[in-house]
Amino acid sequence: MSLKFRIFKNITKQGFQSMWRNRGMGLASVSSITAVLMILGVILILILSINNIMLDTKTKFDEVQVFLADEAKEEDVNNIADVLKNSEGVVSVTYESKKQALEILRKDWDEDAYLLEGLEDDNPLPNSYIIKLKDIKYAKSIVDKVSGLAGVENITYYQEIIDKLMVLANYIRFGGLAIIGVLVFVSVFIISNTIKLTVTSRKREINIMKYVGATNNYIRGPFIIEGILLGLCGALISILIVYYGYGYLFDAVNEKLYSMFTFYLIEPKNIFNDIAIMFATLGVGIGALGSIVSLKRFLNV
Amino acid sequence: MLNLIKSLRLNYYKFRVHFSLIWIFYPEFDVLIMFYPINSPQIVYLSFILYYNITLRKRIIHKLIYYDIWGETLIKFINASKEYKNGVKALSNINLEIYKGEFVFIVGLSGAGKSTLVKLLLKEENVTEGNILLDGLDITKISNRKVPYLRRQVGVVFQDFRLLTNKTVYENVAFAMEIVGAHPKEIRRRVPMILSLVDLSRKANSFPDQLSGGEQQRVSIARSIVNNPPVLIADEPTGNLDPETAMEIMKVLSDINGRGTTVLMATHAREIVNTMKKRVITLEDGKVIRDEEKGGYELEVSNI
Numbered sequence: 368m369s370l371k372f373r374i375f376k377n378i379t380k381q382g383f384q385s386m387w388r389n390r391g392m393g394l395a396s397v398s399s400i401t402a403v404l405m406i407l408g409v410i411l412i413l414i415l416s417i418n419n420i421m422l423d424t425k426t427k428f429d430e431v432q433v434f435l436a437d438e439a440k441e442e443d444v445n446n447i448a449d450v451l452k453n454s455e456g457v458v459s460v461t462y463e464s465k466k467q468a469l470e471i472l473r474k475d476w477d478e479d480a481y482l483l484e485g486l487e488d489d490n491p492l493p494n495s496y497i498i499k500l501k502d503i504k505y506a507k508s509i510v511d512k513v514s515g516l517a518g519v520e521n522i523t524y525y526q527e528i529i530d531k532l533m534v535l536a537n538y539i540r541f542g543g544l545a546i547i548g549v550l551v552f553v554s555v556f557i558i559s560n561t562i563k564l565t566v567t568s569r570k571r572e573i574n575i576m577k578y579v580g581a582t583n584n585y586i587r588g589p590f591i592i593e594g595i596l597l598g599l600c601g602a603l604i605s606i607l608i609v610y611y612g613y614g615y616l617f618d619a620v621n622e623k624l625y626s627m628f629t630f631y632l633i634e635p636k637n638i639f640n641d642i643a644i645m646f647a648t649l650g651v652g653i654g655a656l657g658s659i660v661s662l663k664r665f666l667n668v
Numbered sequence: 669m670l671n672l673i674k675s676l677r678l679n680y681y682k683f684r685v686h687f688s689l690i691w692i693f694y695p696e697f698d699v700l701i702m703f704y705p706i707n708s709p710q711i712v713y714l715s716f717i718l719y720y721n722i723t724l725r726k727r728i729i730h731k732l733i734y735y736d737i738w739g740e741t742l743i744k745f746i747n748a749s750k751e752y753k754n755g756v757k758a759l760s761n762i763n764l765e766i767y768k769g770e771f772v773f774i775v776g777l778s779g780a781g782k783s784t785l786v787k788l789l790l791k792e793e794n795v796t797e798g799n800i801l802l803d804g805l806d807i808t809k810i811s812n813r814k815v816p817y818l819r820r821q822v823g824v825v826f827q828d829f830r831l832l833t834n835k836t837v838y839e840n841v842a843f844a845m846e847i848v849g850a851h852p853k854e855i856r857r858r859v860p861m862i863l864s865l866v867d868l869s870r871k872a873n874s875f876p877d878q879l880s881g882g883e884q885q886r887v888s889i890a891r892s893i894v895n896n897p898p899v900l901i902a903d904e905p906t907g908n909l910d911p912e913t914a915m916e917i918m919k920v921l922s923d924i925n926g927r928g929t930t931v932l933m934a935t936h937a938r939e940i941v942n943t944m945k946k947r948v949i950t951l952e953d954g955k956v957i958r959d960e961e962k963g964g965y966e967l968e969v970s971n972i
Binding site: 369370371373374377571572574575576577578579580581582583585 | 790813816817818819820824830831832843844846847848849850851852891892895
């Protein structure tokens with residue numbers, strides 16, 4: 368046990384030493400990892416924002432409105448309410464009378480509400496049921512059920528829009544993942560090349576270590592630790608840049624975006640943890656993998 | 669169980685040596701014990717490794733091995749041949765026995781197979797045919813993962829010293845002990861001792877660049893024996909040195925040999941071989957053509 372621990376201590380010490388000695392090279396690796404992770408951060412934020420917008424739209428549009436004909440009989444109206452209440456996926460059914468509808472419209476129109484004056488007596492707006500759904504996917508079955516019933520004039524729901532949005536979001540998500548994959552690959556390549564330079568400069572030393580009876584893990588260890596440290600440095604820098612950069616952008620642009628497109632960006636502090644964990648893992652992974660790749664050739668003596 | 673081993677260690681020096689060697693080749697075992705009949709020490713070849721499985725609380729015979737405990741053979745080549753991938757036959761049908769505590773010269777022209785012989789012993793290359801036993805263990809069969817443990821049993825010195833230029837003399841020697849995970853206390857105790865053995869105590873804090881060739885070679889020898897290997901292989905250790913310095917090195921090597929380490933030295937240097945009066949094995953075209961006790965440096969070509 369203590370033997371393993373001593374060996375581990377040696378390896379770690381050598382890793383730190385070698386990073387310090389090759390700090391010029393290290394800077395190159397760190398900056399390449401930082402660059403990759405920053406691009407990754409941008410894509411990630413894009414994806415998360417789109418997810419956010421999707422969730423937002425979903426909750427905004429998870430209702431079906433059934434408009435009732437003015438001349439509908441009371442029993443038909445009650446019948447419709449019964450059918451709706453007994454359908455799957457329905458959370459609540461609210462009756463919205465002509466008057467309430469007008470009231471809501473008036474509020475929505477705000478300053479232009481004067482245009483609606485005089486409509487109280489001859490209200491063209493229909494009575495309606497507003498059905499809140501657990502999920503938008505139940506909309507179709509409810510619409511099918513209700514559309515044939517007497518007294519139903521019209522039904523509106525937003526499934527198609529949402530479907531289209533989902534498809535778009537999926538494209539963006541997969542596209543983003545593909546780009547991330549390529550970037551990770553490229554950065555492994557870059558860091559493996561950087562470490563290969565250190566390895567080549569220490570080829571003699573590795574050779575000697577092999578003759579004195581060092582195990583492959585003992586030789587590999589310091590390089591892997593160096594790679595991990597470089598990866599961690601890159602991750603740390605890119606986390607800071609992405610976090611503060613995005614925070615600045617968020618402050619500058621969020622309000623405007625909402626007034627233009629009625630959606631909010633994701634708040635920086637909400638994604639900080641995710642990004643930090645993801646970057647740290649990727650940084651470490653890229654570093655370690657880069658070292659392993661670059662060392663493979665040198666270990667056969 | 670451990671108490672038993674400790675007491676055996678104290679009582680039987682030979683047992684301790686072999687116990688530790690076995691442990692090096694089978695480090696995954698919890699407890700290993702070797703048994704052999706004590707009353708017939710000369711002819712015991714068969715022994716077995718007992719593996720005490722702590723979780724099962726059971727003694728299991730792991731495997732029977734031929735293990736030459738009390739025999740005097742340390743290195744044995746049995747019909748060993750080596751043919752490189754490009755078709756060059758470097759060694760053919762080598763049969764050699766090198767005994768414990770011997771000092772052996774291996775001489776021959778360039779390309780006679782000296783270096784290949786050294787490479788085979790370090791398992792840098794593997795034989796194409798035949799077997800090589802090191803202290804009873806067939807090193808041609810051990811897996812790549814265990815090669816480092818083999819190399820800890822074989823100290824090696826090269827013509828070009830192969831020292832780390834960014835480390836001091838002390839660090840160069842300590843480095844070899846760090847690799848095997850030796851205790852820092854043990855390192856601090858043993859390194860100065862070995863340095864004084866090769867007469868370099870005063871240069872402990874110098875860097876290799878600041879030393880003469882002979883001194884550098886002595887550092888390299890110190891490094892190779894610091895882990896106390898049973899064999900020391902020297903591949904033309906005097907090749908880069910002038911005759912006087914070479915004799916210094918030879919004195920160090922024969923001191924080490926005097927302390928019980930078997931020394932195998934491949935060399936070109938005629939004067940050295942002739943003055944040392946040790947066993948000389950002559951190689952030519954990959955074959956052993958002469959093997960003499962207290963021999964001299966004679967090659968076919970020089971006789972013509």
